[in-house]
């Protein structure tokens with residue numbers, strides 16, 4: 466067993482897989498399930514399991530082997546009728562391959578600290594993470610034991626760099642602090658974050674990296690004294706532009722609904738029905754239906770439960786090591802991604818509230834969980850959204866503000 470200094474999202478401490486009671490098992494999603502070499506060799510000793518694991522000679526998964534899927538290609542072939550894992554039942558939890566053992570956990574390695582969070586595509590994680598009224602917190606452990614080797618999504622060391630990477634930790638802490646600053650509405654926090662990232666991005670383009678720390682200090686002071694409130698209040702909403710951009714992004718999302726993600730399909734159907742079906746929208750225009758649903762259902766719900774979306778954003782920042790880039794994009798592009806995730810969820814919720822004539826916590830969790838399953842497990846989905854935003858030249862603060870401002 467190895468021990469690591471670790472920073473852990475606090476919702477992890479109460480996580481326990483709900484097994485057959487899960488409303489959306491992770492063993493079913495139409496995705497491939499890679500199997501590592503050690504597990505593959507272990508499975509060769511059990512005749513039934515052996516028949517269901519295939520050596521990946523064609524390099525489909527990039528791993529040593531993969532699990533066979535059921536006939537309809539939607540579930541793992543080892544998922545029993547009562548939605549339990551046959552491998553675990555026959556050989557114990559320790560026999561699970563790395564992929565299944567790790568899910569839904571997410572590991573990053575940042576400046577020699579292990580960072581542990583989890584994907585919201587697991588409904589139980591979504592409930593634990595999103596329903597914390599006081600916000601997500603992080604616990605530090607000097608020696609956190611890891612029973613098995615894990616797969617790390619991002620491994621980053623920042624201190625030895627002399628570019629923006631050197632300030633990654635400060636930028637991330639500032640972002641989480643601002644997203645959790647309830648002196649401002651969530652909409653205001655997101656606009657302020659955009660103003661901040663637009664300014665910092667300009668300094669990075671000018672290779673003036675030392676200014677990043679100064680901007681963090683300056684914005685912290687401005688926020689503490691509410692000195693940017695007037696600037697935000699003067700921004701006029703543009704709902705028609707909001708609907709136009711978000712319709713395009715949601716259409717892209719529809720193309721990425723996998724056959725195994727029925728829950729997301731149900732959400733999208735309710736959303737479309739809510740905004741355009743005569744049973745729900747009558748003969749009103751989409752714009753009027755959208756505005757009605759926003760004012761009558763979305764706003765009253767969010768007055769009580771805005772912490773759900775705050776937690777969603779904070780979790781994304783922590784899990785994705787925001788605003789780390791792939792080297793080709795800028796930190797402002799990472800802000801654009803964050804806004805797109807938030808705005809699509811908000812858009813769906815408004816349409817669904819028109820369909821349901823209100824919003825309930827369970828439905829909000831379902832939307833975020835199934836959206837996370839669609840976007841979090843398919844990198845092309847995010848890339849297509851960003852490509853569309855860039856193609857339409859919408860990757861700027863004006864359009865990002867349009868998407869969140871109402």
Ligand code: SF4
Nearest residue numbers: 482483487491587589
């Ligand atoms: S999605 Fe989460 S709760 Fe459901 S079976 Fe998988 S790990 Fe368990």
